[in-house]
Amino acid sequence: MLVDDPDDPRSREVGLDFPREWIEFVDPADAKHVVRADLTWLLSRWTCIFGRGCHGIVAGRAADGCCSHGAFFTDGDDEKRVRAAVKRLTPETWQHFRRGFKNWTENDTIDGKNPARRTATRAADAPCVFLNDADFPGGGGCALHAQALRDGVHPLEYKPDVCWQLPIRRDQDWHKRPDNTKVLISTLAEFDRRGWGAGGHDLDWWCTSSTDAHVGAEPMYISYGPELTALIGAPAYAKLAELCAARLRQGQVAPHPATEA
Template sequence: MSRKTPPREVPLDFPREWIDFLDPADDQHLVRADLTWLLSRWTCVFGSACRGILPGRAEDGCCSHGAFFTDADDENRVKAAVLKLTPLTWQNHRRGFRNWTEMDTVDGTKPARRTATRSADGPCVFHNDEDFAGGGGCALHAQALRDGKHPLAYKPDVCWQLPVRREQDWITRPDGTKVLQSTLTEFDRRGWGPGGHDLNWWCTSSPDAHVGTEPMYITYAPELTELIGEKAYAKLAELCAARLKAGLLAVHPATTAASTIRRK
């Protein structure tokens, strides 16, 4: 293997460091954070080193399929953002305004609504081609930046949350008290379900994407804040900084591999 060619992906199972803490704003909210992931140097490489989730479709990135909405609020927020798009900023503006959602299913049985795809094999209807005069990539993402907003204000929840996976469960402690546990970790291939193992490439496990100049807890501060709240994020950032200063024991292997490649 050439020194300039990094391994495509590291294995999915490896040691991780975790930390639990109570939300300073809510003593019934317990945050469980994957420090190995949040202190990694992952960064989105869409449009540069991204190889895409489908073979021969690197330009799609992870937009080759429509995005399922988490709830009505999610869909309504995107609907409001769509009204801001024009033929100059959205390649599929004309058909999109009348048909930018469609029904599908996440689990194979229960119907769910998602953003439409431009054809049977995608990509998402909001994905502009590379040569589109208004700019390639997500039309909603670009519109948010033009409006001085963070993209999470316009994009479907699943789109801005990736590649962070948040799971929430009410847990009962041995003394009978209950707390809402929010778990923050890596959305790896398994996050997609069984089909995730069939993806052409997935960035969280690839050294190609672990080239950020700052750790994820900093670069993803707005998204993490939205997921767990301002005070909880401030505490998370404090704990992450302390752990980074002390020296993380279980470093993400893709970050390690990327660092090794850069030194060669």
């Protein structure tokens, strides 16, 4: 959603279609695993600016960040991991404390047909139940994220998959090659507005396209190293980091326009 009003933060979002650089390599630990990575995105200086200028995805609710809706679980393992993390929360650390799995989750649907469970919202049209208000004595922001930091672990160990993976999009597909061999291709790309489906174009603001969020001190492949490692494995991440560093030394052909602005 591009606008011309310079006072509107959406005016600082770049378009979705621009040249990108890609790299493809075989996972050093698995010859049947091929990684395709968007270097334009991973070499960008995007960083999360929640609470530091984030405009939020719903108009008038900047404090929500991207937590304005519940987070769908990807599978049983995701659900089990979050369940364990929730047990570590208390009324002092979770503003909207609720006991019992069914009290902090809701049944919904992603495709309009099949049921899917997600984290609950505080009420209809309210943010995720795990989002503490900024003035909450126990700390504002995601209660699960804060608990992970208190426990000395990375937030990806406590938060739903969709929450810690954003704004990286990983797609995986088995591909049959001309010689009839098969490889699993993991594609790492920017989770832009299109990543949300048709509804992504209706978000009031989205950070990956905004110059406001391309202010990181390090390129994404470094700042999101733990997340990338979780997505493709340590050996593959080490190779990816090596290739990203080499590309930076050589100079990019297609840098991200939001970083360059």
